Amino acid sequence: MDDDYSSGSVDADREMTRLWRTWRTVFEMLQDRGYEVTEEEVQISLGEFKHKYSDPLGYPDRNKMKIQARPTEAMQAKYTALKTNSNPDPQPDCGTIYVEFCPDSTGVGTKQVRTFNHFVDENNFHTGVFITQTPISPSAVRLLSGVPGRICEHFQEQDLLVNITRHELVPKHVLLSPEEKARLLQRYRLKESQLPRIQVSDPVARYLGLRRGQVVKIIRRSETAGRYASYRWVI
Amino acid sequence: MSTSRSNLKTSLPSAHAASTQSQSNMRHVPPNSNVSRQPERQPPNKPGADPRHLAIALHHAHRIQAQKDTESLILDRILELVTFPSSPSADPASPSPEDAQTFKSALIPFQPADYDNLIQERNIEGLCGYGLCPHEHRKDDSRGTYRITWGAKGSGPGGRGREMNIVPREKLEMWCSDECAERALYIRVQLAEEPVWERRADNARGKNLLLLEEGRTVTQRGKGKAATVGEVTGQLANFHMSGTPGSSNLAGDMSKLSVRDGAHFHELALERGDANPALRAGRVDIQIQENENLPFERVTAPEMRPGDDKGGSIEGYVPQEF
Numbered sequence: 001m002d003d004d005y006s007s008g009s010v011d012a013d014r015e016m017t018r019l020w021r022t023w024r025t026v027f028e029m030l031q032d033r034g035y036e037v038t039e040e041e042v043q044i045s046l047g048e049f050k051h052k053y054s055d056p057l058g059y060p061d062r063n064k065m066k067i068q069a070r071p072t073e074a075m076q077a078k079y080t081a082l083k084t085n086s087n088p089d090p091q092p093d094c095g096t097i098y099v100e101f102c103p104d105s106t107g108v109g110t111k112q113v114r115t116f117n118h119f120v121d122e123n124n125f126h127t128g129v130f131i132t133q134t135p136i137s138p139s140a141v142r143l144l145s146g147v148p149g150r151i152c153e154h155f156q157e158q159d160l161l162v163n164i165t166r167h168e169l170v171p172k173h174v175l176l177s178p179e180e181k182a183r184l185l186q187r188y189r190l191k192e193s194q195l196p197r198i199q200v201s202d203p204v205a206r207y208l209g210l211r212r213g214q215v216v217k218i219i220r221r222s223e224t225a226g227r228y229a230s231y232r233w234v235i
Numbered sequence: 236m237s238t239s240r241s242n243l244k245t246s247l248p249s250a251h252a253a254s255t256q257s258q259s260n261m262r263h264v265p266p267n268s269n270v271s272r273q274p275e276r277q278p279p280n281k282p283g284a285d286p287r288h289l290a291i292a293l294h295h296a297h298r299i300q301a302q303k304d305t306e307s308l309i310l311d312r313i314l315e316l317v318t319f320p321s322s323p324s325a326d327p328a329s330p331s332p333e334d335a336q337t338f339k340s341a342l343i344p345f346q347p348a349d350y351d352n353l354i355q356e357r358n359i360e361g362l363c364g365y366g367l368c369p370h371e372h373r374k375d376d377s378r379g380t381y382r383i384t385w386g387a388k389g390s391g392p393g394g395r396g397r398e399m400n401i402v403p404r405e406k407l408e409m410w411c412s413d414e415c416a417e418r419a420l421y422i423r424v425q426l427a428e429e430p431v432w433e434r435r436a437d438n439a440r441g442k443n444l445l446l447l448e449e450g451r452t453v454t455q456r457g458k459g460k461a462a463t464v465g466e467v468t469g470q471l472a473n474f475h476m477s478g479t480p481g482s483s484n485l486a487g488d489m490s491k492l493s494v495r496d497g498a499h500f501h502e503l504a505l506e507r508g509d510a511n512p513a514l515r516a517g518r519v520d521i522q523i524q525e526n527e528n529l530p531f532e533r534v535t536a537p538e539m540r541p542g543d544d545k546g547g548s549i550e551g552y553v554p555q556e557f
Contacts, residue, residue: 107358107359108359109317109355109356109359109360110313110314110317110356110359111359111360114314137352137355137356137359138352138355139310139313139314139352139353139355139356140356142306142310143310143314146307146310
C-alpha cells in the first residue's frame, strides 16, 4: 500500500516535471516569436509551477493551463506588409495568440479539435496553438489547418520537452520584415524564388510559426568568416 | 501563311506586313472569343504574358482548387460518418435501407486511406470502426501489444484442432466483433485506389459499393442457389436507388459522370477544366500525318542474282577479283 502510494507520487512528479519543461519551452517560443511575456513567466520555477497547476493528487491539471499573449510593437512591425498604392495603410497580420493543453491522454480526434477551433474563432484569437500528449489523427490535422482566416498550430508535448533552438548545432533564425526582405532582394537583385528555401514544416519554422512567403535570415558561426548569414524563403 | 499571302491581291509591302502581323497573332490565340479578348485587357507593361500560358496556369490552378475542394468534402463526410448510424439500436447485420444508402453514397469519393481515417476517428469516439454499427469497440484492459485469437473447431491445419492467430491489439480493438471487421473490410476492398479527381468517368469501381450481406446474396444467386423472390426484388430496388440522381447530391453527380452524351460530357469537361480553349487541342501541337500513296509492291523472297555467288555487289560496287 505504502509502495503503491509512493510509486503514484513518483509518476505524478515525473509527469509534472515533464510538463513544466514543455510549459517553459512554450513561453520561450512565445518570447522568440515576439509576444508580450514577462520574464517571471518564462523563468517559472518547478515549485511554483507545481503549486499553480497541479490537482490535489499531484498530477498536472491541464484544464488550467491556458495562455494568451499579445504581440509586441516590434512583432507587429515585422508582420505589417509594405505600403502599396492599393493598400496605403496595411494592418499587421498578427494578433493575440492562444495556447491550450489538451487534457485527454489518448485518442485526440476531430471532436477536441473542433471544440478548440470553435473556441479560437469565438474569442477572435488570431493564432491558436493546440498541444496534445499523443499524436492527433490525420483528419484532425486537416481540420486544424482548415480554419479560414485563423492560424491553428499543433504540437505534441514531447516535441517541446526541450527547446530545439537552444541546441548548439541549431543556428539562429531571424525573421525578416517585409521591408528587410525587399531590401535584401534589391541588394542582391534577386527574385524571392531565387533564394534557397525552408519548409513550413521544418522544426525551427514550426517553432517560429513562419508562414509561406516569409524570409528568414540564418546566422551561423564560421571558422573563417566569423559569422555567416544565409537566407531562406519559406515555402 | 503562304496561302494567305497569295490571296492578298496587292503588291504593297505594308499590306503584306500587316497581314503577316495578324497571322502571327492568330497563331497564338486559340479560336475562342473570351480568350482572344485577353491581350487587350492586359496592361501594356506586361507584353510577355502569353494568353496560352495564362490559360494553362489557370487550368492547373483550377485543378488544384478542385482537389482541395474534394479533400474538404471527404473531411466533411468523415465528420458526418463518425457519429453514424443515427439510432443507437441499429443492427449492423441488417441496416435500414436509408442508412445503408447514405453510407454507401458518402463513401463514393473515399480512398482506402480516407476510410482508414474514418475508422480511426470512430475508434477515438469509442465506436466500432464499421460505419453502420452503433456499438462500442472492444476494449482490452490487459497490457501487451498482441493477442492470440482462436478460430472455430476444425479450422486448424488439416482440418484438425483450432486455427491460431497472433493479432496486434489495436487491430482487434478497432471493431466490436469479428463480423463487423469483416463487413468493414469488405467495403474497404471495394473502394477505388486512385483519388476521385483522377478517376475516369467510365470506371465503375468504387461506385457500386455492396455491403457484405448484399454481396453474399449476390454470390449465392450466382452459384445458382435458391434466392427468394423477395431478396431479388430487394436487390433490384437497391440498384434502382443507387441509380436515382435525387438520392444524394454526390450520387447524382456520380451517375451524371457515367452518362456519355454530349451535354453531360461537355459539363464534365468544363468542371474538370478540360474545356479550356487553350487546351482543346492538347498542350502539345500534334499533327499526325499518314503517308499515303506508298508504292505497293509484292514482297518476294530474295533470289539469287548473277554474281551473288561471288559475294555480289556492295551498294553497286562489285569487288574485283585478283
